[in-house]
Amino acid sequence: MLSGMNPTAALDQALEALRRADVDAGRAVPVAERAKRQADAEGDDAAASIAERAWGRALLQCGNVDSAISHLRDSVEFAEKSGSPALAGETRIPLAAALLQRGEPHEALRNIDDAVASLTGAGHARARAQRADILHQIGRLTEAHTEYESAISLLRDGGDLLNLQRALVNRGILHTERYVFPAAEADLEEARELAGRLGRKLATAIIDENLGFLETVRGDVPAALARLGRAEQAIGELGGQLGPVFSDQAELLLSVGARGEAADAAQRAVLAFERDQRHLLVPAARLLLTQAAVLGRDWTTALDQARQAHRDFVAQQRAEWAALAQLGVLRAQLALGHDTPISGEDAETMVATLSSAGWPAAALEAHLAAARLAGSRAEAKRSRFHLHRAGAVDRRGPAALRARGWYARALLAWEDGNAQATDRAVRAGLRILDEHAASLGATDLRAHSAAHRSELSELGLRLALRSGEPARVFEWAERGRAGRLAHRPVRPPDDPELAALLAELRATVREIDQPGRAAPDLRHRQSLLERRIRDRARLYPGVPGQPPATPVKVADLDLGDRALIEFARADGALHALSLVGGRLRLRALGAADDDVAELVARLAFALRRLAHRTGSAQSRAAALTLLQRTAEVLDRTLFGLLPEIGDRPLVLVPTGSLHSVPWSVLPSCSGRPVTVSPSATLWHAAAERRDAVLGTVAVAAGPGLAGAHDEAQAVAALHGVAPLAGEAATVEAVLKAVGTADTLHLAAHGRLAVDQPLFSDLRLHDGPLVVHDLERLDRVPRTVVLASCDSGRSVVCTGDELLGLSATFMGSGTVHLIASVVPVPDAETRPLMVEFHRGLARGAAPAAALADAQKSLRGNGLEALVAAAGFGCFGAGH
Incomplete structure (x- = not known):
C-alpha cells in the first residue's frame, strides 16, 4: 500500500498490474486496462495514475515505446490531478527511460530531474539511478559515474535489491567502456548474483551479455564468444530484446577484424533497435557499420553511415556521440582525399569532446585524425601535438589500443625523419598485436585479426622502401604477409x-x-x-606466449637454380623483389595495384568462358583472344623488368589479387616449373622438409563428375592402389586417407565459400568435406592433388592472410599442393592428372611434373588448354 492512500478496488487492481509489469509484462496489460476502467468508475485519480504507469511499463518491457510514452504521460497527468508530486515523480522515472529509448535524451533528463526533486527515500534513489543511466547513454560519462556512486550507495542503504542490481549493471558497463576492468567485473558479478537471488532469469542473461562485452573489450575473445552465445540463446528463449546482443557481437567481431560478420551483426542490431523502437541506439549501431567499412577500407560506405549517425546524434542533442560520428566522417573524408569542410577549430573541439567523454580509443583515433588533417594543411606543429597526445596512451590498456599508441609514436618519428625510432615503434606495435593473435585458436579469427596490423606493417614497408635497401624491403614484405599460417589452429580432434x-x-x-x-x-x-x-x-583459445613467425633471412633461402620473386604493394603501387644467384634486387614495377587486379579478373573471366561449352564458336574465340592478350600484358607488367630470372624455375610469392593468377598462361611461366607460396618464410619451411614426395598414395573420387571416376582409376593404377570411389568415397573414409597417406589425389566438385571460407568444401558420397573437418586432423599428406574447381583459390584477407582449402592444407603441413584457381572442365582434366602422376612416379619434383604435364597437352584443343591452365603448384614444389 502506498503511504497516505486509502485502499479501494481500483487501487488494489492498479497495484497488482504494477507488480505484474515487472515480472510478466505480456500479461500485465489487460490487468492494467481493467484497473484503469475501475479507477475511472470510482473517480480515483491516484489509482488511475498507477494503472496507467503499470500499462506504460508493461508496454515498454514489450518494446512498444510510443504507446508506453503515451500511457506514462497520462499517468503523470492523473498524478498531478490527484495532488501527489511523489506519484508523478514515480511515473517520471519510467517515462524518462522510455523517452531515452525513443531518442529524446534531453526531454528524458527534464523528466528525471523533476523526479529527483520530487521524490524522497527509495523513490529518490531510483530516480538518481535512472538519471545516471541517461547521462551514461548520452555520453556524459564523468557525470554519470558520479551519479551512479550516489545512487548505488542510496540503494544499498535502502535495501532496494532490484534497482541496486540494475544500477550495478549500468555502472559495470561504464567501467568497461573506460577500461576499468576489475571494477567492471566486480559490479557485473554482484549484479548477476542479485538477479539470481531475485529469480530474474532475463536479467541474468542480459548480465551475461554485458560480461561478454567486458571480455570483448578486455581482449579475451573465446570467453566473449562463449558469454555472448549463451546470452543470445537465453535472451531469445525468454523473449527479450536481442538488439544489444547483436551490437556486442559486432563489437567483438570488429575487435578481431572480421569486418563482414561485424557488418552483418551491426545491421541486425539496427533492424532490431528500429523494430523495438529503441531509436536512441540506432545511430550507435550505424557507427559499428562505419567501423566495419573502415576495416574493409570501404570509405564511401563509412562516410555514408557516419554522416547518417551524425545527423541522428545531432537531432538527439547528444554532443559526445555526435563528435564520435564526426570523427568517422573526418576519417572517411581524409581517406577518400575529399576536401573536408571541418575547420581546425572544429577538429580541436571534436578532440576535446571525445577526450573529456572518457572513451580512450575514440580519443586516440581523434588525435590521429586531427594530426592527419593538420598535416594535409601543412600545420606541422599541430600535427606533432596530436601525434604526441595519441602516443601517450595508457600502456596497460587493451592490445589494440596500445598498438595504436605505438602507431602514433611511429608516425611522429616518421615525420621527424628518425628511421630507427620509426622502426622500433612499428615493431613494438606489431609485437603486441601478434601476441594477442596467439590467444586466438580459430584460423579465421587469426587471419582476420591481421587487419589491425595493416597500417603498422605498411608503414614499416614504406620505411624500408624509403631506405632503398632490398634486404630491408624483403624483411618488411615478409612481416606483412601470411604470418598466421605459420601456426596451426587449435582443434581438439575428440570434440x-x-x-x-x-x-x-x-x-x-x-x-x-x-x-x-x-x-x-x-x-x-x-x-x-x-x-x-x-x-x-572459435571457443578454443590459442597458445599464450606463442612467438610470432620470424621472417626468413635472405641468406637462409636455398634456392639452387631457382629464382624467387616476391611481390609487394605500397601506396597503391606494385614492387618486385627478385632473388637470383644469391643477389636480391628491388624494382618498382610502375603498375597500380588496381590495374593489376583488373587484368587478373579478365584472365579469370576468359578462362571461365572457355570452360563452358555452351557458348558459340565466335564467343569462345573472343574469349581465347582476351586470354592471350591479357596474359601478355600482365606478363610484361610483372616480369618485364626482371631479365635476371632467365629461364630458371620460379618460386613466386604473390600479393593481393595475384594470389588468383593462373600462372601457367603467362608467357614467362609457360613450360617452366613454377611454385607459388603465401610467403618466402613458408616456402623455406616447406622446402626444408626432405622426406620423399610420394610415399603411400591414396586416391578418391567424388560424385557428380563424369570424368572423376575414370581419372581416379587411372591415377590409382599408376601407383598400384585401389581408389575410393562411389559409395566408398565417404567423408570419413577420405579423412582417414588424409590422415594416413603421404600423397593424396582427390577428384571432386570443389567450392570456395567466399563469405565463409572455412565452409569451402569438396563434395563426397555422403556430403561435403569442409575445412573444419580438415582442421580436426593431427596430420595431412605431404603431397595433395585437388582435381577440383577453385580448390587452389583462397579468400585473401588483409595482410595477405589466406583462408580456404589450399591455405588449410598448407597451414596444416602439406608441402606440395596441386590445385586449380579457376573452374576446370571435368573430362579433360584426366590426361593432365595422369601425366602429372607419371612424372611423380619417375621422381620428378611436383612443380616440374606439372609443367611437363601442361606442356604435353599443348595443341590438344581449347578444352585441354583450359584444363591445364588453371592448375598451379603451391608450397615447396621441389
Whole structure:
C-alpha cells in the first residue's frame, strides 16, 4: 500500500498490474486496462495514475515505446490531478527511460530531474539511478559515474535489491567502456548474483551479455564468444530484446577484424533497435557499420553511415556521440582525399569532446585524425601535438589500443625523419598485436585479426622502401604477409559436439542436393548448423606466449637454380623483389595495384568462358583472344623488368589479387616449373622438409563428375592402389586417407565459400568435406592433388592472410599442393592428372611434373588448354 492512500478496488487492481509489469509484462496489460476502467468508475485519480504507469511499463518491457510514452504521460497527468508530486515523480522515472529509448535524451533528463526533486527515500534513489543511466547513454560519462556512486550507495542503504542490481549493471558497463576492468567485473558479478537471488532469469542473461562485452573489450575473445552465445540463446528463449546482443557481437567481431560478420551483426542490431523502437541506439549501431567499412577500407560506405549517425546524434542533442560520428566522417573524408569542410577549430573541439567523454580509443583515433588533417594543411606543429597526445596512451590498456599508441609514436618519428625510432615503434606495435593473435585458436579469427596490423606493417614497408635497401624491403614484405599460417589452429580432434554438428551438416547438404529437396527450411537448417559449427570452433583459445613467425633471412633461402620473386604493394603501387644467384634486387614495377587486379579478373573471366561449352564458336574465340592478350600484358607488367630470372624455375610469392593468377598462361611461366607460396618464410619451411614426395598414395573420387571416376582409376593404377570411389568415397573414409597417406589425389566438385571460407568444401558420397573437418586432423599428406574447381583459390584477407582449402592444407603441413584457381572442365582434366602422376612416379619434383604435364597437352584443343591452365603448384614444389 502506498503511504497516505486509502485502499479501494481500483487501487488494489492498479497495484497488482504494477507488480505484474515487472515480472510478466505480456500479461500485465489487460490487468492494467481493467484497473484503469475501475479507477475511472470510482473517480480515483491516484489509482488511475498507477494503472496507467503499470500499462506504460508493461508496454515498454514489450518494446512498444510510443504507446508506453503515451500511457506514462497520462499517468503523470492523473498524478498531478490527484495532488501527489511523489506519484508523478514515480511515473517520471519510467517515462524518462522510455523517452531515452525513443531518442529524446534531453526531454528524458527534464523528466528525471523533476523526479529527483520530487521524490524522497527509495523513490529518490531510483530516480538518481535512472538519471545516471541517461547521462551514461548520452555520453556524459564523468557525470554519470558520479551519479551512479550516489545512487548505488542510496540503494544499498535502502535495501532496494532490484534497482541496486540494475544500477550495478549500468555502472559495470561504464567501467568497461573506460577500461576499468576489475571494477567492471566486480559490479557485473554482484549484479548477476542479485538477479539470481531475485529469480530474474532475463536479467541474468542480459548480465551475461554485458560480461561478454567486458571480455570483448578486455581482449579475451573465446570467453566473449562463449558469454555472448549463451546470452543470445537465453535472451531469445525468454523473449527479450536481442538488439544489444547483436551490437556486442559486432563489437567483438570488429575487435578481431572480421569486418563482414561485424557488418552483418551491426545491421541486425539496427533492424532490431528500429523494430523495438529503441531509436536512441540506432545511430550507435550505424557507427559499428562505419567501423566495419573502415576495416574493409570501404570509405564511401563509412562516410555514408557516419554522416547518417551524425545527423541522428545531432537531432538527439547528444554532443559526445555526435563528435564520435564526426570523427568517422573526418576519417572517411581524409581517406577518400575529399576536401573536408571541418575547420581546425572544429577538429580541436571534436578532440576535446571525445577526450573529456572518457572513451580512450575514440580519443586516440581523434588525435590521429586531427594530426592527419593538420598535416594535409601543412600545420606541422599541430600535427606533432596530436601525434604526441595519441602516443601517450595508457600502456596497460587493451592490445589494440596500445598498438595504436605505438602507431602514433611511429608516425611522429616518421615525420621527424628518425628511421630507427620509426622502426622500433612499428615493431613494438606489431609485437603486441601478434601476441594477442596467439590467444586466438580459430584460423579465421587469426587471419582476420591481421587487419589491425595493416597500417603498422605498411608503414614499416614504406620505411624500408624509403631506405632503398632490398634486404630491408624483403624483411618488411615478409612481416606483412601470411604470418598466421605459420601456426596451426587449435582443434581438439575428440570434440564430440563439433563432430556431431559436422555430421548433421553433411546430412543436411546431401538432402538439399537431392532433386526437388532444396526447400527453404533445409537451407535455413544448413545456415544455422554452419553458424553453430563456426561458433563452436572459435571457443578454443590459442597458445599464450606463442612467438610470432620470424621472417626468413635472405641468406637462409636455398634456392639452387631457382629464382624467387616476391611481390609487394605500397601506396597503391606494385614492387618486385627478385632473388637470383644469391643477389636480391628491388624494382618498382610502375603498375597500380588496381590495374593489376583488373587484368587478373579478365584472365579469370576468359578462362571461365572457355570452360563452358555452351557458348558459340565466335564467343569462345573472343574469349581465347582476351586470354592471350591479357596474359601478355600482365606478363610484361610483372616480369618485364626482371631479365635476371632467365629461364630458371620460379618460386613466386604473390600479393593481393595475384594470389588468383593462373600462372601457367603467362608467357614467362609457360613450360617452366613454377611454385607459388603465401610467403618466402613458408616456402623455406616447406622446402626444408626432405622426406620423399610420394610415399603411400591414396586416391578418391567424388560424385557428380563424369570424368572423376575414370581419372581416379587411372591415377590409382599408376601407383598400384585401389581408389575410393562411389559409395566408398565417404567423408570419413577420405579423412582417414588424409590422415594416413603421404600423397593424396582427390577428384571432386570443389567450392570456395567466399563469405565463409572455412565452409569451402569438396563434395563426397555422403556430403561435403569442409575445412573444419580438415582442421580436426593431427596430420595431412605431404603431397595433395585437388582435381577440383577453385580448390587452389583462397579468400585473401588483409595482410595477405589466406583462408580456404589450399591455405588449410598448407597451414596444416602439406608441402606440395596441386590445385586449380579457376573452374576446370571435368573430362579433360584426366590426361593432365595422369601425366602429372607419371612424372611423380619417375621422381620428378611436383612443380616440374606439372609443367611437363601442361606442356604435353599443348595443341590438344581449347578444352585441354583450359584444363591445364588453371592448375598451379603451391608450397615447396621441389
